[in-house]
Amino acid sequence: MAAIAGARAVSAQTPMAPGVRLDEGRFTVVAEARDARLARSLLTAAQANDSFPGLPRPKAHVLIAVAPNAERFRQWVGPHAPEWGAAIAIPDEQRLVLQGGGAGSDAGDPVAVLRHELAHLALHEQMGRLPPRWFDEGYASVAAGEWTRDAAFETSLTMVWRTLPSLQRLEDGFFAGASEASWSYAMAYRVVSELQALDPINGLSNLFSYWKATGSMEKAVRQAYGITGDQFEKHWQARTRRRYGALSLVTNISAVFGLFGVLLVPLYISKRRRDRQKLEAMRAADVAQEAAARASALQALLDAGQDGGRDVIQELGQNAGPSGTTGVF
Numbered sequence: 001m002a003a004i005a006g007a008r009a010v011s012a013q014t015p016m017a018p019g020v021r022l023d024e025g026r027f028t029v030v031a032e033a034r035d036a037r038l039a040r041s042l043l044t045a046a047q048a049n050d051s052f053p054g055l056p057r058p059k060a061h062v063l064i065a066v067a068p069n070a071e072r073f074r075q076w077v078g079p080h081a082p083e084w085g086a087a088i089a090i091p092d093e094q095r096l097v098l099q100g101g102g103a104g105s106d107a108g109d110p111v112a113v114l115r116h117e118l119a120h121l122a123l124h125e126q127m128g129r130l131p132p133r134w135f136d137e138g139y140a141s142v143a144a145g146e147w148t149r150d151a152a153f154e155t156s157l158t159m160v161w162r163t164l165p166s167l168q169r170l171e172d173g174f175f176a177g178a179s180e181a182s183w184s185y186a187m188a189y190r191v192v193s194e195l196q197a198l199d200p201i202n203g204l205s206n207l208f209s210y211w212k213a214t215g216s217m218e219k220a221v222r223q224a225y226g227i228t229g230d231q232f233e234k235h236w237q238a239r240t241r242r243r244y245g246a247l248s249l250v251t252n253i254s255a256v257f258g259l260f261g262v263l264l265v266p267l268y269i270s271k272r273r274r275d276r277q278k279l280e281a282m283r284a285a286d287v288a289q290e291a292a293a294r295a296s297a298l299q300a301l302l303d304a305g306q307d308g309g310r311d312v313i314q315e316l317g318q319n320a321g322p323s324g325t326t327g328v329f
Contacts, residue, residue: 025050026059031066035100038110039066045111046118052143053196054204058122063095064114069102089117091124112144119143130211134170138188139204142196147189164237167191167229194236198225 019032020039027046031039042064051057067073076097077088086108087098096117098110119140123131131139141147165187174184196203202224211220218229225232 026061027064028061029064029066031100032068035066035068038101042066042110042114045114049115050118052119052122053139054202054208055122055126058118058125060094060121060125062118062121063093065095065097066100067097068100070099073097073099087113087117089120091121094121094125096121112146116140116144116146127208127212130215130217132167132171132217133174134167134184134188135192135217137174137185138190138192141185141189142192147193164240167233190240191236194239195221195225195232198227198232 019030019034020036022029022039022043024043025047027043029039029043029046046062046064065076067076087096089096096114098113098117100110117140120136122143123136123139165184170184170187170191174181192204195207199206206224207220210223211217214220214223221227221229221232227235
């Protein structure tokens, strides 16, 4: 699964090409003329869904820049964009850059990407730099509803070969390349969604309140949910194993059978080849034996014919007349 990237950049200046500028409420959308329809769709989506789980309604003005293609996206974002980035949120400037109509298929659904990036900005507006990277990404994924059946299945498959990470290892995974980051996005989603599920009524609201007041996530977890950070870590790992473990087990069994198949199929093919060679040798021997038998029978007939011919000659000789001519019967 390619995860929808939402990496935060510290700062970026975004040179805008002439085109369309749309202003409504707290949003400004700029795009080239060919992406005017997309720009209007993004503005409508941002206006229609402008609240985020556990947070007060954002108030900061947001600039949404639509890059016409991947090349321009890289130019606008600069060195902050990771190799798997489909969009970038710049919280310190309340600005985001996403790819427009010329983006490749890996850029994802632009409305979902927009929601993901706006969640980064809303979280930063309320919490500043308190949330670590794994929480920031997990929260944006939860807010955007990115957990699809495919993502769950992919995570379950990966669980066959990997153990669930600690929160520190999860944080490090975002800086270890695209493949590791994809796994980390999925796990970050799991962690934040499990935090939200601990309080079915208030969700993340109390967590954010205590976190902002104390400056400590550990204290906030204790006050909001009545458990320690270590207890929560064991809780989300156990819940994740129970939820996706059955599929992992089935996949694991399939993998074992697949491994046996890889090992046994060549042996089976080799045995079939040897059996086929033996069968062909036996058939050749049978053909040779039958040919020899036919040759022996023919020789016996020839031998018998030669003996009969001598008897006839002898009999004719006895019936010959004095003149040596053959007698008439």
